[in-house]
Amino acid sequence: MQTILVIDDDDNLRDTIGVLVEREGFRALLAADGISGVDQAILAKPSLIITDLRLPGLSGVEVCKRIRGAGILTPIIVLSAIGEEIDKVLLLEIGADDYVVKPFGSRELLARIKALLRRQPGNQQKVLGFADIEVNLDRRIVTKRDQEIRFTPAEYNLLTFFLQNPDRPLSRDMILNSVWGYESFPNTRTVDAHVVRLRQKLEPDPNSPRHFLTLHKVGYRFLP
Amino acid sequence: MQTILVIDDDDNLRDTIGVLVEREGFRALLAADGISGVDQAILAKPSLIITDLRLPGLSGVEVCKRIRGAGILTPIIVLSAIGEEIDKVLLLEIGADDYVVKPFGSRELLARIKALLRRQPGNQQKVLGFADIEVNLDRRIVTKRDQEIRFTPAEYNLLTFFLQNPDRPLSRDMILNSVWGYESFPNTRTVDAHVVRLRQKLEPDPNSPRHFLTLHKVGYRFLP
DNA sequence: CGCATCTTGTAAAAGAGTTGTAAAAACTGG
DNA sequence: CCAGTTTTTACAACTCTTTTACAAGATGCG
Known part of the structure; x- marks a missing residue:
């Protein structure tokens, strides 16, 4: 209080x-x-x-x-x-x-x-965003032009990980370790499946991504 | 006087x-x-x-x-x-x-x-509410369109906790700690059981809740 | 350039885990 | 011991995750 x-x-x-x-x-x-x-x-x-x-x-x-x-x-x-x-x-x-x-x-x-x-610093609502997307970390809500978009936990975790590591090449292993933790060992294709869903929900044109980019043979890169 | x-x-x-x-x-x-x-x-x-x-x-x-x-x-x-x-x-x-x-x-x-x-400060009756529901904290009475609805202590505590933390993801553990206290350790499914009863008593359609929402794998969220 | 090979995209199925809910069991204060 | 309340249980229903399978794309080398 x-x-x-x-x-x-x-x-x-x-x-x-x-x-x-x-x-x-x-x-x-x-x-x-x-x-x-x-x-x-x-x-x-x-x-x-x-x-x-x-x-x-x-x-x-x-x-x-x-x-x-x-x-x-x-x-x-x-x-x-x-x-x-x-x-x-x-x-x-x-x-x-x-x-x-x-x-x-x-x-x-x-x-x-x-x-x-x-x-005051501590009381600010933590909001991340790019383009017309806003991610409110406190409310755990993602909006695109004030329209809520629902995300499952895995999707949401992956999204916030990308947002917190923009502009950097991220290998699938790195992503798995950071988002899924060292305890679980899903196949690396799992990451791909989730990236697809992020693109579908957030990219203006999911077929030619502008934010969630593929780095062939390396992994992914998020560009705000 | x-x-x-x-x-x-x-x-x-x-x-x-x-x-x-x-x-x-x-x-x-x-x-x-x-x-x-x-x-x-x-x-x-x-x-x-x-x-x-x-x-x-x-x-x-x-x-x-x-x-x-x-x-x-x-x-x-x-x-x-x-x-x-x-x-x-x-x-x-x-x-x-x-x-x-x-x-x-x-x-x-x-x-x-x-x-x-x-x-005025001293005279203020503390009332929380949403939709057509009113919760009078002083009198510990809940009404739906002026019709009283009875709540057991646990239900009432959970309800007021939700009302005081709207729009925020609340994990079962958080809820247990805040509503039940650190001393008692009921299983987290207890929360679910009580949420069911809140929905039955307060939701217009308990089968598709508009106020007491489930966040799959996260917990619950109350929306006024 | 063309072909083989490897990587990635993606929908859909299978699998794993979570939640809804009624009912039984345990508890509580009179 | 009783009535009311809380907690646990059990299973159905549901959601989410992961895997799979195949298509599409990228790469590299002759």
């Missing part, structure tokens, strides 16, 4: 944001001042940090600087009151990723939280 | 709304101008605020801004006269959650009040 750290000295707002994000399935971690906020940012490794700009003790700017100074790249959203003049450049310089002006609607804050989290 | 703050300079309308909401079991708090409205919003912590857009002194827009500026996320319904041009975007920007055009029927206003209150 993803944790969101909220640093704000306004008890009311802090709790409200906490409830808000918990309702969306995040864990909320609350800090009332900058010092403990920075501590928690370092110790609890949250997925996202929301901090007020005006804080007693350490200011929001200082909080950002210290967190970034500790080598922590967690996205930070800065809250600023409507009157406070905020310098977008300064915010970016100190390492903030986004800012929200109070008063804000709950929907706006959530939208920004989700947008930032979506952009 | 939930309190509703009504800010309106029209004595007649203000009282009418007050009576209306009290008849529904809310406590009504009335303010005749923006200044006292904002004060009460901050002091009395109402569950919902209804404010007219055109007010003497502080306008409805200002009222919203000040309330949000104080870090108060209480839902706000804005009332506007039929001629007044209202900018929905502006309303959302200033932190209003909904607006009602005068003249309005009492039923309409009440419906919107209840809709907003339902969405």
Whole structure:
């Protein structure tokens, strides 16, 4: 589960944001001042940090600087009151990723939280593709111009292997070892049979392949 | 009991709304101008605020801004006269959650009040669903077009797991670990047996499932 | 170039493995 | 011990994989 750290000295707002994000399935971690906020940012490794700009003790700017100074790249959203003049450049310089002006609607804050989290490396949906084909590794779905194409497990494994090794000559033995594993010993013609099916499903013209190429006496080569 | 703050300079309308909401079991708090409205919003912590857009002194827009500026996320319904041009975007920007055009029927206003209150953190009933099925997590009740369908604990747990992980391939082992826990080790066919029962109870045609799909040699996938 | 030989393409059959499902067996809390 | 629930079992039905067989294509050498 993803944790969101909220640093704000306004008890009311802090709790409200906490409830808000918990309702969306995040864990909320609350800090009332900058010092403990920075501590928690370092110790609890949250997925996202929301901090007020005006804080007693350490200011929001200082909080950002210290967190970034500790080598922590967690996205930070800065809250600023409507009157406070905020310098977008300064915010970016100190390492903030986004800012929200109070008063804000709950929907706006959530939208920004989700947008930032979506952009994080680990949370990106892993998608491979070539031409008009998309392979969504998380959903295990292959689409051709948004139309789903079904693949059996062996076909799907072979396809992702090709996609992960583009532009390289791949012998049938190599493919068998990588896709089927060392435990099973099917005849090398099995690979051919599956390549045929990949071509039928994915090539614009299966009779003259542009992506799944034959290297005579060598094996196959995938070209994106 | 939930309190509703009504800010309106029209004595007649203000009282009418007050009576209306009290008849529904809310406590009504009335303010005749923006200044006292904002004060009460901050002091009395109402569950919902209804404010007219055109007010003497502080306008409805200002009222919203000040309330949000104080870090108060209480839902706000804005009332506007039929001629007044209202900018929905502006309303959302200033932190209003909904607006009602005068003249309005009492039923309409009440419906919107209840809709907003339902969405609030503490009051929210957690409901998942797909097609004509609704799963009320708080009440642990599943309904198909308002007709209750009974589920045994294991079935129910499996169902909610599917609902919380839509569109993703779920292996039998993953399902067993998540739904049954690491402590118990039933055979993976147990999952199949329960899926059969989910399909029998929830699929329009259990013989050709549209929601609880089999991924041959992989596991299952739930599609809402 | 032409022919023999080897490699690859491919549909279809055979084989292996997986899933659906009803029913029996085991379990559980009263 | 009972009723309800869960798990296992058994077998039919089905899907996927592999093999096979033959056609088509590529290669190489005289």
